[in-house]
Amino acid sequence: GQQVMQIPQYQHVQEGEDFTTYCNSSTTLSNIQWYKQRPGGHPVFLIQLVKSGEVKKQKRLTFQFGEAKKNSSLHITATQTTDVGTYFCAGPRSGGSNYKLTFGKGTLLTVNP
Amino acid sequence: EAQVTQNPRYLITVTGKKLTVTCSQNMNHEYMSWYRQDPGLGLRQIYYSMNVEVTDKGDVPEGYKVSRKEKRNFPLILESPSPNQTSLYFCASSYRQGYNEQFFGPGTRLTVL
Numbered sequence: 001g002q003q004v005m006q007i008p009q010y011q012h013v014q015e016g017e018d019f020t021t022y023c024n025s026s027t028t029l030s031n032i033q034w035y036k037q038r039p040g041g042h043p044v045f046l047i048q049l050v051k052s053g054e055v056k057k058q059k060r061l062t063f064q065f066g067e068a069k070k071n072s073s074l075h076i077t078a079t080q081t082t083d084v085g086t087y088f089c090a091g092p093r094s095g096g097s098n099y100k101l102t103f104g105k106g107t108l109l110t111v112n113p
Numbered sequence: 114e115a116q117v118t119q120n121p122r123y124l125i126t127v128t129g130k131k132l133t134v135t136c137s138q139n140m141n142h143e144y145m146s147w148y149r150q151d152p153g154l155g156l157r158q159i160y161y162s163m164n165v166e167v168t169d170k171g172d173v174p175e176g177y178k179v180s181r182k183e184k185r186n187f188p189l190i191l192e193s194p195s196p197n198q199t200s201l202y203f204c205a206s207s208y209r210q211g212y213n214e215q216f217f218g219p220g221t222r223l224t225v226l
Contacts, residue, residue, distance in 0.1 A: 041219075042217040043156070043203070045214035045215060045216070100172075103148075103156040105154065
């Protein structure tokens with residue numbers, strides 16, 4: 001079945017350093033979503049990418065969707081302690097309706113002040 | 114305030130004692146879904162519903178039931194809970210799945226002894 005792999009599983013950085021998490025799907029995705037979950041909280045939607053090669057920015061966060069629509073990345077410039085949390089990518093199940101979502105296992109980001 | 118609510122937030126129960134976790138959204142969303150989150154396994158979809166009276170299995174439906182009699186409510190039923198269902202459960206909703214962000218509830222932490 002379709003798999004969505006995320007790397008790295010964990011990332012610890014010093015405040016001010018950059019951070020990148022990568023998401024790779026075994027199949028082509030019609031779109032990809034990114035979520036952030038703070039410790040003890042619930043996932044919160046960040047963004048959705050739909051077009052091949054799409055790049056979107058939200059302040060210090062840059063999201064990319066690969067040309068083949070099988071991979072995506074989230075890059076945070078100059079991390080802050082408020083960036084701490086787990087970042088998930090999610091894509092609709094291939095070959096059928098978009099109603100089933102497969103989540104990557106997430107990347108846990110910790111930031112040392 | 115637009116939100117997804119879940120009850121209870123915390124529950125400790127014993128094996129075999131039927132329980133229901135309620136989920137309600139006030140955004141008139143068509144799509145609702147249940148996930149469980151376990152360490153190292155990320156978010157896995159249990160069941161989802163495209164609209165009233167329309168439900169389907171996700172990746173890990175065994176041991177769970179759902180119903181969607183009203184648009185706003187999507188309860189998760191564990192007829193005979195077992196210890197392997199100890200987990201953190203999230204309900205989510207979106208306007209229509211596939212091209213819309215999901216709004217997650219605060220989560221229900223369930224322990225089955």
